[in-house]
Amino acid sequence: MQKALLDDSQPNGIGPGSHDEASYALGYSKHELRRLALQGAFIRNLTEDFLRRAGLARGMQVLDLGSGVGDVSLIAGQLVGPSGAVLGVDRSIEAIETAEKRVTEAGQCHWVRFAAAELDDFDPDKKFDAIIGRLILMYLPDPATTLRRLADHLRPGGILAFQEMAMPSVRSVPDGSEFRRCRRWILETFERGGFEVDMGPKLHTAFLEAGLSAPQMIAAGRVEAGPQSFVYEYVAETLRSLLPLMERLGIAWAEEVQPDTLADRLRAEATGNSACIMPPPLVGAWTRLEVPLNEK
Numbered sequence: 001m002q003k004a005l006l007d008d009s010q011p012n013g014i015g016p017g018s019h020d021e022a023s024y025a026l027g028y029s030k031h032e033l034r035r036l037a038l039q040g041a042f043i044r045n046l047t048e049d050f051l052r053r054a055g056l057a058r059g060m061q062v063l064d065l066g067s068g069v070g071d072v073s074l075i076a077g078q079l080v081g082p083s084g085a086v087l088g089v090d091r092s093i094e095a096i097e098t099a100e101k102r103v104t105e106a107g108q109c110h111w112v113r114f115a116a117a118e119l120d121d122f123d124p125d126k127k128f129d130a131i132i133g134r135l136i137l138m139y140l141p142d143p144a145t146t147l148r149r150l151a152d153h154l155r156p157g158g159i160l161a162f163q164e165m166a167m168p169s170v171r172s173v174p175d176g177s178e179f180r181r182c183r184r185w186i187l188e189t190f191e192r193g194g195f196e197v198d199m200g201p202k203l204h205t206a207f208l209e210a211g212l213s214a215p216q217m218i219a220a221g222r223v224e225a226g227p228q229s230f231v232y233e234y235v236a237e238t239l240r241s242l243l244p245l246m247e248r249l250g251i252a253w254a255e256e257v258q259p260d261t262l263a264d265r266l267r268a269e270a271t272g273n274s275a276c277i278m279p280p281p282l283v284g285a286w287t288r289l290e291v292p293l294n295e296k
Contacts, residue, residue: 032241033069033098040071042230046220046282047134047163048075053218054161054286059083060129063153065122066090066136067114070099076132077103077112088114089122119146130159134282137206138164138199144209151212154289160212161286164199166219170280176269178262179277182235185257189246200283213287221281227267231277236263 051072056062056079064073067088076086086108090096096114103112115122119140131150137143151160167187172179190197200219207215224231239246240259246252258265270277 031237033095035237035241037069037071037098038230038237039234040069042234043222043282044071044075046222047072048079049220050163050218050282050284050286051075051079051132051161053216054130054132054284055159055288056080056130056132056161061126062086063124063128063131064088065119065131065133065150067099068092068095070102070112070114072132072134073099073112073114074103074106074108076130077106077108080111082111084111086112087124087128088112089117089119090114091116091118124153127153127155128158129155130161132159132161134163135165137162137203138196143196143199143202143206147206147210147212151210151289156289158289159286160207160215160289161284162203163282163284164203165197165280166200166283167197167280169221170278172270172275172277174273174275176273176275178265178269179235179275182239182262182266185239185246185252186235186242188251189242189249192249192251193245200281203283203285207285207287213290215285215287217283217285219281219283222279224277224279225270225275227271229267229277231279232263232266232270234279235266 056076058079058081060080061084062076062080064076064086067073067090070088073086073088080086088096088099090099093116096116099114100109103109119136131154137146140146147160147162154160167190170183187197196202204215204217207213222231236259239257239262243252243254243257243259246257247254269275
């Protein structure tokens with residue numbers, strides 16, 4: 001399904017802010033649109049489990065922020081069913097067009113829809129039972145302020161649930177020189193680009209600073225090994241999307257990264273070392289908006 005829907009002519013536009021690497025490190029290329037859908041499939045189970053734990057259920061009205069090509073909206077649509085509704089919001093019309101095709105193919109088009117809007121400007125005229133997002137707060141200059149504003153669009157008792165990475169926790173055991181270089185390139189590019197590489201563990205503080213109740217939290221991740229794993233492509237394609245920003249910051253150059261052969265080099269190193277690779281774990285945090293005493 002993904003290959004048929006990810007048209008090479010479509011640029012990507014995921015995340016808040018203007019359409020440049022100043023707001024989204026991975027850029028907005030046609031390649032990045034494809035990479036996002038592949039990443040979504042890779043970590044789908046981790047997000048579905050998180051949203052179930054957070055309390056998404058049949059009949060809920062859900063807002064998905066930074067919905068991109070629709071991966072999280074599709075999961076939410078499955079959980080709330082046709083008696084509920086999901087609104088995915090993204091700044092990119094091209095990404096939304098792809099997401100709409102995907103929900104139609106999944107049979108969810110009657111209760112999952114999308115709207116194009118900048119996150120800072122989005123002001124829905126309704127309240128929701130749940131507001132969710134994945135890998136979105138790490139790109140915001142003030143996540144706590146955003147969470148505080150979002151809470152105004154929740155019904156009493158509504159759920160606020162976000163899932164973010166703990167990027168410094170990525171590792172290979174045993175380590176290898178190719179993997180070590182990739183890890184350094186990715187972390188340095190995100191950090192020097194001004195993005196939060198460790199947003200997952202910082203969700204607790206962000207929720208509290210937003211005036212919300214202390215969230216429940218969980219961390220989960222994939223553990224990969226062997227020649228058939230997708231993890232090598234995952235790392236290589238992430239670096240391919242990061243390459244323009246990496247070069248702009250003077251961190252690494254295409255001749256050094258060689259993205260076309262990087263996945264094969266990582267695979268050869270890992271299998272030669274019988275290595276186990278742990279991609280960045282996803283940390284999820286969720287809480288419910290307190291119900292006023294006069295409504296209890």
